[in-house]
Amino acid sequence: MGVRDGVRARNESAWLLPDDGARTNHRLRRDMRRFADSDEIDLVIVGCGAGGSVLAQRLARAGWKVAALDAGPFWDPDTDWVSDEAGSHHLYWTDPRVVAGTDPVPMGSNNSGRGVGGSMVHYAGYTPRFHPSDFMTATLDGVGADWPVSYPELRPYYQALEEELPVAGERWPWGDPHGYPHRPHPVGGNGEVFLRGATRLGITAKVGPVAIANGRFGNRPHCIYRGFCLQGCKVNAKASPLITHVPDALAHGAEVRANAMVTRIAVDERTGRAAGVHYIARGRERFQRARMVAVAGYSIETPRLLLNSASARFPDGLCNDFDQVGRYLMVQGAPQTAGRFDAEVRMYKAPPPEVSTEQFYETDPARDAKRGFSIQTVSPLPITWAEHIAAQGHWGAALREYMSDYVHWSCLGALCEFLPLAENRVTLADEKDHYSLPVARFSYSQCGNDRALARAAQSVMEDLLCAAGAEEVITIQRYAHLVGGARMAAAEQDGVVDRDGRSFAVPNLYIADGSVLPTQGSANPALTIMAVAARTADRLAARASGGTT
Amino acid sequence: MSAGRKGARDRVGRFPGFDVLSQARHWDQATADVVMARTRPPAPPRFFAGPEAACARALLNLLTGQDGQDGELAVPVLEMVDSRLEAGETDGWRYDDMPQDGQAWRDTLAYLDTDARQRCGTAFADAPELDQLALIQAVQDLKSADWHGLPAAHVWSLWTRYACTAFYAHPFAWAEIGFPGPAYPRGYKNAGVGRLEPFEVRDARPAEDPVKDGA
Numbered sequence: 001m002g003v004r005d006g007v008r009a010r011n012e013s014a015w016l017l018p019d020d021g022a023r024t025n026h027r028l029r030r031d032m033r034r035f036a037d038s039d040e041i042d043l044v045i046v047g048c049g050a051g052g053s054v055l056a057q058r059l060a061r062a063g064w065k066v067a068a069l070d071a072g073p074f075w076d077p078d079t080d081w082v083s084d085e086a087g088s089h090h091l092y093w094t095d096p097r098v099v100a101g102t103d104p105v106p107m108g109s110n111n112s113g114r115g116v117g118g119s120m121v122h123y124a125g126y127t128p129r130f131h132p133s134d135f136m137t138a139t140l141d142g143v144g145a146d147w148p149v150s151y152p153e154l155r156p157y158y159q160a161l162e163e164e165l166p167v168a169g170e171r172w173p174w175g176d177p178h179g180y181p182h183r184p185h186p187v188g189g190n191g192e193v194f195l196r197g198a199t200r201l202g203i204t205a206k207v208g209p210v211a212i213a214n215g216r217f218g219n220r221p222h223c224i225y226r227g228f229c230l231q232g233c234k235v236n237a238k239a240s241p242l243i244t245h246v247p248d249a250l251a252h253g254a255e256v257r258a259n260a261m262v263t264r265i266a267v268d269e270r271t272g273r274a275a276g277v278h279y280i281a282r283g284r285e286r287f288q289r290a291r292m293v294a295v296a297g298y299s300i301e302t303p304r305l306l307l308n309s310a311s312a313r314f315p316d317g318l319c320n321d322f323d324q325v326g327r328y329l330m331v332q333g334a335p336q337t338a339g340r341f342d343a344e345v346r347m348y349k350a351p352p353p354e355v356s357t358e359q360f361y362e363t364d365p366a367r368d369a370k371r372g373f374s375i376q377t378v379s380p381l382p383i384t385w386a387e388h389i390a391a392q393g394h395w396g397a398a399l400r401e402y403m404s405d406y407v408h409w410s411c412l413g414a415l416c417e418f419l420p421l422a423e424n425r426v427t428l429a430d431e432k433d434h435y436s437l438p439v440a441r442f443s444y445s446q447c448g449n450d451r452a453l454a455r456a457a458q459s460v461m462e463d464l465l466c467a468a469g470a471e472e473v474i475t476i477q478r479y480a481h482l483v484g485g486a487r488m489a490a491a492e493q494d495g496v497v498d499r500d501g502r503s504f505a506v507p508n509l510y511i512a513d514g515s516v517l518p519t520q521g522s523a524n525p526a527l528t529i530m531a532v533a534a535r536t537a538d539r540l541a542a543r544a545s546g547g548t549t
Numbered sequence: 550m551s552a553g554r555k556g557a558r559d560r561v562g563r564f565p566g567f568d569v570l571s572q573a574r575h576w577d578q579a580t581a582d583v584v585m586a587r588t589r590p591p592a593p594p595r596f597f598a599g600p601e602a603a604c605a606r607a608l609l610n611l612l613t614g615q616d617g618q619d620g621e622l623a624v625p626v627l628e629m630v631d632s633r634l635e636a637g638e639t640d641g642w643r644y645d646d647m648p649q650d651g652q653a654w655r656d657t658l659a660y661l662d663t664d665a666r667q668r669c670g671t672a673f674a675d676a677p678e679l680d681q682l683a684l685i686q687a688v689q690d691l692k693s694a695d696w697h698g699l700p701a702a703h704v705w706s707l708w709t710r711y712a713c714t715a716f717y718a719h720p721f722a723w724a725e726i727g728f729p730g731p732a733y734p735r736g737y738k739n740a741g742v743g744r745l746e747p748f749e750v751r752d753a754r755p756a757e758d759p760v761k762d763g764a
Contacts, residue, residue, distance in 0.1 A: 086715075094638065104645075189744075225738075343755070346727075346749075404726050472758065
């Protein structure tokens, strides 16, 4: 049996999509199983993104009665998404949030998705694995934390998901060396510049790894290289859970309940067990009963929901006995350096994710910092590019003149492993949202190691672009991604959940999203979030069959 | 850094004959609806009213280099920003030392008027353009220092984010920078350095690097 047949046997999503040019299987959604609030279902999941969708799909296949509630819409790429930057504003979580600290982190389009599919609807599509060292940075480098899970325990989940998305790329020489199920894509102008600079400097760079099928996959068509990956893939070529896991979940009896904002997790004061979730749908307050609850709202909304679920037993927030909820929230330092060429690069013509190097990923004794960074093509579209130009201080006529030069620029981005710090955290602000719930306040400050890594990454990107022939380079300081905020740990004093994603405080409450990650490496987190959720699903299914839940 | 004055002439006609809208028949309907709506006469402002709208219009046009010369008021930036604020369509975050976006806009426009009255005895919208440019520049030059009780850098971030997002959403701006806009369902077939699609137009002055020229 070939890889594709093997994938189809365990996840039929790509074959459940229509093959007639439409992107959504409307019949599958119309015929979806619908549970009553009064049904005590096996599992209610809060959030239907990278973590929640995988958990739903796996446990629906295991025969569980599962409903995944999502605050946002159940997207139809044909009618809801557009090939346009400003018109994609509704893909982002834009409910109010307050950012603070010495180095505050912008939210919204940068890192926060909305609706079924979550942030993977608008992520670029890079799906690298973490390196084995990411799971033991405290032991190896004396910084960060050791995971209670090792890389070898996650490896089979990485492999399975790389086939399900599927991932295209060259054979990967870094971390735990591995291949990918799909061949690398051809590169556009920006990838060409990166590869040329790397060759001249003797830096190893590789095409991939991107979760964009190279060739048809099931009923998903080939990529058309239109460059709007960050605006939601109207082609169904780029993977997101909306097309990689939700269809199979529905076909196996899961319910995806869109436009349902969970406001509070209910815990029975007598038994100490979660009893279900309060949520608001169409303006009405409702309550879904469930035997188990899994939170998958990502690094801001998951801690916020726990903090908003305070009770007599948990006066400082659910699962917050040791003041761990919301802490160790991480973002990657993501400086972007652009180079100017007389030739036309036209970086918008290809998926922004094309080429990466992980040569600088590990701690280098020659650098004045622990851990490292990766470098990738990024290819911003005009509005994001204007942000780069404005960051150089230009406005008015000068802004317009620089912008008219757009086709000549190539742009690289770094992902620097900024360290998990206890004081970088989510708390509740005084401000309330339109559900009358306190909004999240995210305070973030860098440490010296972080700044040193960002400087080192910028310097390598400048060298790469100059080696490729750039006459000028400019850099903007940015952040990318979110992980942590409810981390897993070996002991309850050090985290919120155990190695299986089960909360220390409430035995039938799980967390299955990026917030459980104790470190972030220099890798885009989507694949690892999915892999950890898939492992949690396996552990849940095993406990159920062993009768230990 | 500054707004400079030389740019307006240089950027005109870098992509001769390039017309984004001529390709609209190749766009999917959902995208075409969203983009073509921006090219129609905008509804009058509703969030900003009267003198506040005049102040916002002057500020946003100057931030986006629309100085009214060369018949160049092509993009209705004020109306685009206004409709976002009226709909409460924020970026999904605010700095903890800034009010919510709508209020921050109202407050900072009032401060700009205060500064203009002090400098020229008129409202910002009625001040001579050179004074307007100087007043805006003064806010940028403060960097993270205090401006009327707010960190100037966060005010600058608010102004430029809304202004750039509106301006570079418009097909007029795409044509000026050689960007073809929507690309579904057609996609691209000729990616790579120096390669063009049949409907793209080569830059007529490729060596005019604004960085090298030190604009």
